[in-house]
Amino acid sequence: MELSWRLYLSLVVSTFSSVLFGQNVVEKKEYFIKKAFNTYPQVSEEFRDCIDSALVLLPNDAQLWREKATSHFKAGQYEPALKYINKAVELDTLAYLGYRGFMKCVFMKDYANAIIDLKAIYKKRPIDQTMDHSYPFWIGISYLKLNKLDSADYYVGLSVNNALLKGKEAVHYVDWFYWGLTKFKQKKYKEALSYFENAMAQNSHFPDVEYYKAMVLLQLNQKEDAKALLIQAKANIANGYRMNEDNESYANYPYQITTFEIDEILEKL
DSSP states (O other): OHHHHHHHHHHHHHHHHHHHHHHHHHHHHHHHHHHHHHHSOTTSHHHHHHHHHHHHHOTTOHHHHHHHHHHHHHTTOHHHHHHHHHHHHHHOHHHHHHHHHHHHHHTSOOHHHHHHHHHHHHHHOTTOEETTEEHHHHHHHHHHHTTOHHHHHHHHHHHHHHHHTTOGGGSOHHHHHHHHHHHHHTTOHHHHHHHHHHHHHHOTTOHHHHHHHHHHHHHTTOHHHHHHHHHHHHHHHHTTOOOOOTTTTTSOOTTOOOHHHHHHHHTTO
């Protein structure tokens, strides 16, 4: 009986120590993450040093590998970034496969491989999303950049129509923009105008949609209206208006315009 009691006490102490140690490790991880984000620029070596300090404690923590990858992505250092995001996906596929697909689409412009990742996670998690948009949305944009217009139309349309099940207000104005852009590329100008107007109804200072709506109007020989929209788009950019997507400070989103494109058209009108 005495031996059993001693064994019991040993197991209790061992379990308590393990739990306490685990709590301490988690607390230290959170300390390093907060220090990184609250003290240093996300693309700095000091930021990465904090993440590396946490990785010493938790080398198989997928979130930490994702943070390290993101630091390199935002610095335009795609080779190490891909290595680190691959590690995150290996450790937690469901959490980070979609994020890797997004990074391949928006940052690396690797649209074919973005589609592979995004379709794989969409099959597993059809109602989830990454970076504020559905997986079909990112798949559709990737197809659009590959000039596979029917596939782009299907997937961006799928994103919009799924959102419409919750009401028109549930559709993001950027979804309307890219679906309108797809219709424009397909030379379906009436539908393109309708979707661009839906986007502008939600965001009245959206220079990209103003630019591409102007391109549609030029196709319809409405030059004065097109010119007015281009001037408005240029003014909105000058006033700091953009898509309002989280990562556009670090990477241009597909078909995102600048004043150069606007001026190029205005000079010809």
